[in-house]
Amino acid sequence: GAVVSQHPSRVICKSGTSVKIECRSLDFQATTMFWYRQFPKQSLMLMATSNEGSKATYEQGVEKDKFLINHASLTLSTLTVTSAHPEDSSFYICSARVAGGNTIYFGEGSWLTVV
Amino acid sequence: GQQLNQSPQSMFIQEGEDVSMNCTSSSIFNTWLWYKQEPGEGPVLLIALYKAGELTSNGRLTAQFGITRKDSFLNISASIPSDVGIYFCAGQTLTGANNLFFGTGTRLTVIP
Numbered sequence: 001g002a003v004v005s006q007h008p009s010r011v012i013c014k015s016g017t018s019v020k021i022e023c024r025s026l027d028f029q030a031t032t033m034f035w036y037r038q039f040p041k042q043s044l045m046l047m048a049t050s051n052e053g054s055k056a057t058y059e060q061g062v063e064k065d066k067f068l069i070n071h072a073s074l075t076l077s078t079l080t081v082t083s084a085h086p087e088d089s090s091f092y093i094c095s096a097r098v099a100g101g102n103t104i105y106f107g108e109g110s111w112l113t114v115v
Numbered sequence: 116g117q118q119l120n121q122s123p124q125s126m127f128i129q130e131g132e133d134v135s136m137n138c139t140s141s142s143i144f145n146t147w148l149w150y151k152q153e154p155g156e157g158p159v160l161l162i163a164l165y166k167a168g169e170l171t172s173n174g175r176l177t178a179q180f181g182i183t184r185k186d187s188f189l190n191i192s193a194s195i196p197s198d199v200g201i202y203f204c205a206g207q208t209l210t211g212a213n214n215l216f217f218g219t220g221t222r223l224t225v226i227p
Contacts, residue, residue: 004157006157032214034214034215036217041222042220043118043203043217043218043219043220044158044203044217045217046214046215046216046217049214091155093157093158095157095215102146102207104215105160106150106157106158106159106160107157108156108157109155109156109157111155
């Protein structure tokens with residue numbers, strides 16, 4: 001079946017630094033990828049929708065300059081958390097929609113801890 | 116973004132019991148999905164529903180797409196310890212980028 005891989009699965013960074021999380025669709029092309037953030041014991045909250053070759057669409061309240069999204073190819077989207085702060089510590093999950101279809105597959109998630 | 120209300124928030128049941136949970140929204144969705152998430156992992160799709168009134172089963176799991184398109188139900192029969200996890204409903208809207216809006220989650224604990 002289709003697999004979506006995220007890397008890294010866990011990352012610890014110092015406050016003020018930037019960290020990049022990758023989301024790859026391994027055996028299918030994805031014109032659209034989605035980035036979610038999930039705090040402990042809470043639901044997934046959509047941060048942004050990433051379309052290949054165009055600018056991402058951010059949800060209300062999500063700072064586009066802080067959470068930089070790049071979807072340069074049909075199999076890769078990246079989320080860069082810039083100038084990270086402890087409150088950015090969270091579980092970040094991506095999903096990818098199969099090109100030409102409606103099926104959406106989720107990555108395994110990436111734990112970000114900002115110290 | 117939109118949020119779907121799930122109930123109950125948590126459940127503690129005895130192994131072998133049946134489980135029911137539901138999801139409601141103020142908005143209409145054209146697709147309802149049910150996911151299970153285990154600690155530290157991404158959600159895994161359990162059942163997808165594409166038509167109002169649709170009833171679909173996947174092993175011991177059965178889900179229904181409400182007639183009003185504003186709700187969905189998930190039932191788990193004869194629960195086992197590995198059913199433990201958080202169950203999320205998710206809806207896809209009629210318009211937009213086909214992104215998913217997630218429910219608040221139901222945390223299920225199965226006591227052996």
